[in-house]
Amino acid sequence: EVQLVESGGGLVQPGGSLRLSCAASGFTFSVYDMHWVRQVTGKGLEWVSGIGVGGDTYYSGSVRGRFTISRENAKNSLYLQMNNLRAGDTAVYYCARDGSWGSGSNYYYAMDVWGQGTTVTVSS
Amino acid sequence: DIQMTQSPSSLSAAVGDRVTITCRPSETISKYLNWYQQKPGKAPKLLIYAASTLQTGVPSRFSGSGSGTDFTLTISSLQPEDFATYYCQQSYSTPRTFGQGTKVEIK
Numbered sequence: 705e706v707q708l709v710e711s712g713g714g715l716v717q718p719g720g721s722l723r724l725s726c727a728a729s730g731f732t733f734s735v736y737d738m739h740w741v742r743q744v745t746g747k748g749l750e751w752v753s754g755i756g757v758g759g760d761t762y763y764s765g766s767v768r769g770r771f772t773i774s775r776e777n778a779k780n781s782l783y784l785q786m787n788n789l790r791a792g793d794t795a796v797y798y799c800a801r802d803g804s805w806g807s808g809s810n811y812y813y814a815m816d817v818w819g820q821g822t823t824v825t826v827s828s
Numbered sequence: 829d830i831q832m833t834q835s836p837s838s839l840s841a842a843v844g845d846r847v848t849i850t851c852r853p854s855e856t857i858s859k860y861l862n863w864y865q866q867k868p869g870k871a872p873k874l875l876i877y878a879a880s881t882l883q884t885g886v887p888s889r890f891s892g893s894g895s896g897t898d899f900t901l902t903i904s905s906l907q908p909e910d911f912a913t914y915y916c917q918q919s920y921s922t923p924r925t926f927g928q929g930t931k932v933e934i935k
Contacts, residue, residue: 739924741872749864749872749915749926762922765829798871805877813919814862814877821871 706730706817708799713822720789720826726782726799726819734777737802739815740784742795742824750795753784754802766792789826796821830854830918834927840935847903849930851916856896860920863892863901866929867912875914876901906932 712724724740740752753773754762761773772785782799803816831854841847851861859879864872874883876892879899889904903910911934916927 748929749866749917751917751924751926754922754924764923803874803877805881812860812878812881814874814883814917815864815872815924816874816877816883818871818873 706801708801708817708819710797710799710819710822713797713824715825715827716789717828718790718826721785721787722789722824724784724786724797724799724822724824726784728780728782728801731801731817733775733780737804737813738773738775738782739800739802740773740782741798741800741815741818742793743798743821744795752797755782786824789824791826794824794826796823829923830857830921830925832916832918832925832927834914834916834930836930837928838931838933840933841906842935843906843908845906845935847906847910847932849901849914849916849932851894851899851901851927853897853899853918853920857918857920859895860918861892861894861899862917862919863890864915864917865910865912866915872915877919903932 707729709727737756739754755773770788774783798821799819800815801817833852861879863876866872880892891902913929913931
């Protein structure tokens with residue numbers, strides 16, 4: 705079964721750090737780009753960060769310089785190191801696989817597998 | 829960043845109704861448009877990618893259309909399990925922005 709399982713969420717004080725993990729199973733993790741998406745309770749989805757198969761990384765403006773995405777293919781794992789956390793970072797964090805479809809030079813991408821989410825609460 | 833605007837933000841519909849949700853990106857994105865369904869307390873689920881291609885296992889009552897700056901998600905005959913929030917997302921460029929969501933509620 706294709707599966708993503710997040711862990712590492714919890715309560716942290718403003719300015720603190722947290723490291724989220726996402727364990728992948730049931731597919732060849734190393735050939736997929738991966739993403740983190742977050743959702744504040746009652747609000748919409750916000751893309752946070754992505755990492756390519758070659759290790760290239762991308763961040764939203766709201767987390768750039770504070771969050772670091774990484775992957776460890778040997779462990780089928782995705783990570784999100786979150787530093788200098790703010791109250792506004794409080795959310796459910798999902799990891800997601802970037803599926804791709806197409807041929808030649810024309811590929812389409814979408815997040816086709818999602819974890820169940822892990823909750824991060826930043827509060828004093 | 830590409831801004832994604834969905835309309836309406838919410839709607840009330842009855843079982844069997846035809847429902848249409850619109851998504852408009854702030855710049856042209858060809859057909860790099862995805863639709864997701866999210867139910868309370870659950871992760872989003874991919875419904876449609878590349879504007880109009882149904883993900884495996886998604887019922888055929890769901891359909892997507894459009895290109896450029898005008899996209900539509902249609903549910904041809906709303907079923908009880910379709911009451912949820914729907915999001916569009918562009919995959920044309922990073923950041924992969926989402927629309928604000930459309931909540932489909934029972935009339």
